[in-house]
Amino acid sequence: MTGLLFSSPFLIGFALFTLYPIGASLAYSFTDFNMFKSPTWVGLDNYRWVFQEDEVWKSIRNTLYMVLFATPVSLIVGLLLAQLLNIKVRGQSIYRTLFYIPSIVPAIATSLVWMWVLNPKSGLINTALDFIGIRGPNWLLDPVWTKPALILMGAWGAGGTMIIFLAALQDVPKSLYESAEIDGAGKIRKFANITLPTISPIILFQLIMGLITYFQYFAQAFMLASMSNSGSVQTMAGPEKSLLFYAILLYREAFVDFRMGHASAMAWVLFVITSVVTYAIFRTSNRWVTYGGD
Amino acid sequence: MSSASSAFSRRLRRGGGVRRFVSHAFLTAFSVVFATPILWLLVTSIKSDKELYANPPVLFPKNPRWENYADVFKVIDFPGMTWNTFLVSALSVVGVLISAPLVAYACSHIEWRGKNIVFAIVIGTLLLPYQVTMIPTYIIWGKLGLIGTYVPLVLPAFVSAGAGYYIFMLRQFFMTLPASLIQAAKIDGASELRIYLQILMPLSKPIIATVGVLLFLATWSDFLGPLLYLNNEKDYTLSLGLYAFMQTHYIMWEKLMAAAAMFTLPIIVLFFFAQKQFIEGIKLTGIKG
Numbered sequence: 001m002t003g004l005l006f007s008s009p010f011l012i013g014f015a016l017f018t019l020y021p022i023g024a025s026l027a028y029s030f031t032d033f034n035m036f037k038s039p040t041w042v043g044l045d046n047y048r049w050v051f052q053e054d055e056v057w058k059s060i061r062n063t064l065y066m067v068l069f070a071t072p073v074s075l076i077v078g079l080l081l082a083q084l085l086n087i088k089v090r091g092q093s094i095y096r097t098l099f100y101i102p103s104i105v106p107a108i109a110t111s112l113v114w115m116w117v118l119n120p121k122s123g124l125i126n127t128a129l130d131f132i133g134i135r136g137p138n139w140l141l142d143p144v145w146t147k148p149a150l151i152l153m154g155a156w157g158a159g160g161t162m163i164i165f166l167a168a169l170q171d172v173p174k175s176l177y178e179s180a181e182i183d184g185a186g187k188i189r190k191f192a193n194i195t196l197p198t199i200s201p202i203i204l205f206q207l208i209m210g211l212i213t214y215f216q217y218f219a220q221a222f223m224l225a226s227m228s229n230s231g232s233v234q235t236m237a238g239p240e241k242s243l244l245f246y247a248i249l250l251y252r253e254a255f256v257d258f259r260m261g262h263a264s265a266m267a268w269v270l271f272v273i274t275s276v277v278t279y280a281i282f283r284t285s286n287r288w289v290t291y292g293g294d
Numbered sequence: 295m296s297s298a299s300s301a302f303s304r305r306l307r308r309g310g311g312v313r314r315f316v317s318h319a320f321l322t323a324f325s326v327v328f329a330t331p332i333l334w335l336l337v338t339s340i341k342s343d344k345e346l347y348a349n350p351p352v353l354f355p356k357n358p359r360w361e362n363y364a365d366v367f368k369v370i371d372f373p374g375m376t377w378n379t380f381l382v383s384a385l386s387v388v389g390v391l392i393s394a395p396l397v398a399y400a401c402s403h404i405e406w407r408g409k410n411i412v413f414a415i416v417i418g419t420l421l422l423p424y425q426v427t428m429i430p431t432y433i434i435w436g437k438l439g440l441i442g443t444y445v446p447l448v449l450p451a452f453v454s455a456g457a458g459y460y461i462f463m464l465r466q467f468f469m470t471l472p473a474s475l476i477q478a479a480k481i482d483g484a485s486e487l488r489i490y491l492q493i494l495m496p497l498s499k500p501i502i503a504t505v506g507v508l509l510f511l512a513t514w515s516d517f518l519g520p521l522l523y524l525n526n527e528k529d530y531t532l533s534l535g536l537y538a539f540m541q542t543h544y545i546m547w548e549k550l551m552a553a554a555a556m557f558t559l560p561i562i563v564l565f566f567f568a569q570k571q572f573i574e575g576i577k578l579t580g581i582k583g
Contacts, residue, residue, distance in 0.1 A: 003408055009396060014415060022422075025426050089318060100565075100572070117331050163572075218517075
């Protein structure tokens with residue numbers, strides 16, 4: 001009884017802000033609904049629209065691009081930085097602070113800073129590239145380069161991932177490394193045979209959190225897309241729709257064009273995709289995640 | 295000690311100097327890469343518009359234009375927006391810190407039938423995309439006439455809606471506290487509420503502080519929530535204000551950078567005051583392993 005009592009604020013919140021909306025959203029996905037008139041039943045029309053609309057497919061391709069590339073890049077950069085911070089040298093707390101701070105800069109400010117850093121003419125990166133004789137790309141206006149720009153931004157903010165990896169690395173028992181050293185294991189073998197397996201549960205956790213983040217990728221791209229002055233303020237899509245991510249299209253359908261039915265169907269498709277991907281990762285995880293005995 | 299292992303440690307000592315040097319070189323290189331965008335932001339924020347596109351780039355402006363900051367104040371109500379952001383963030387933190395530890399306790403040290411179900415629900419909400427609940431929730435607030443107020447941004451926190459990650463962190467920490475301590479209090483006849491308030495809470499100060507700080511940061515930076523629910527400029531939070539400012543000033547980079555710097559400054563200050571919560575807080579939970 002006490003358990004239920006202690007859980008009741010959460011359970012009330014779950015009922016009001018999760019369970020009811022899940023049901024309502026499913027119901028809306030079968031209706032034509034613009035928020036001003038009451039919904040009318042249209043059967044599977046919205047789902048048909050989702051699977052037939054070119055913009056939806058475009059947004060799925062853009063989103064998968066981020067999921068497939070930005071997630072591993074953030075994880076690898078986070079792990080690399082953590083590995084560097086785990087070496088016993090002086091000044092580590094200063095390095096740690098420098099690596100970490102970018103990750104707490106609010107998304108909107110981060111986007112703003114990077115738009116300027118990536119400015120094709122006088123941005124920091126292209127100026128530096130120019131210095132070594134490379135002509136930098138037109139980052140934010142060239143559809144090929146807009147997503148790499150966002151991945152770069154993501155890597156810059158990998159400090160949160162880094163901190164979790166660092167805590168995990170510091171927990172790897174020293175004795176494991178010592179016995180491997182006696183067996184003559186080199187750095188790479190120690191990393192592959194000891195570090196990676198020991199921290200694999202954390203890699204799994206970060207991988208799933210990263211995938212969820214990038215499936216719902218919104219603020220940074222929204223900011224970038226409203227910036228490019230190619231009339232994309234209305235479409236929120238960026239150059240040649242290269243920044244039209246799933247969450248952005250969904251937002252646009254719902255709150256710009258007031259097609260709640262379309263948006264709700266999109267939300268459910270996203271729900272199914274993330275569930276399937278998460279489930280698949282959990283299923284395969286027993287092949288690469290090792291849980292040490294306590 | 296065998297001779298092999300002492301030979302090994304001698305080799306380690308000899309290689310130590312070079313290795314340390316290489317480590318520092320890598321650490322310094324990465325530090326430069328990570329710090330430069332922020333320095334560039336600060337330098338740009340005090341440039342004149344002529345210096346913006348100068349070639350070669352101006353690394354430090356001759357006459358720093360601090361007026362850029364004053365200009366931002368003239369265009370947007372910066373103190374007002376800072377207050378709005380603070381209000382929303384602080385109330386959200388209070389809400390979650392009241393409701394989340396309760397359910398985290400019910401999922402750790404209370405033995406009852408629903409324990410595993412409730413914890414499964416918590417994990418489930420973590421995996422649920424925000425987009426699924428976004429539209430119906432918006433419609434509810436619309437029917438209640440509360441769009442354009444802070445209620446939709448703040449009230450859900452008091453029932454831990456969207457706080458799955460923080461409940462999970464709290465629960466993992468609670469699990470590390472010895473059950474015997476709670477058992478002993480129960481045998482002495484203490485009620486669950488007393489155990490919660492007088493034993494669990496005092497022991498959990500570090501994790502409560504960590505959750506508070508991380509949640510404050512998340513709410514401070516939130517963009518989608520304010521974008522959905524706030525429509526009066528005087529109610530804007532800083533994320534939304536900065537977005538609106540960018541749309542009207544998108545070529546005046548020096549002023550945009552000044553605004554971005556002011557937006558970020560409170561977070562940096564918070565970081566230096568609560569470094570321990572940011573950096574070491576994660577170690578308190580089971581998340582690391």
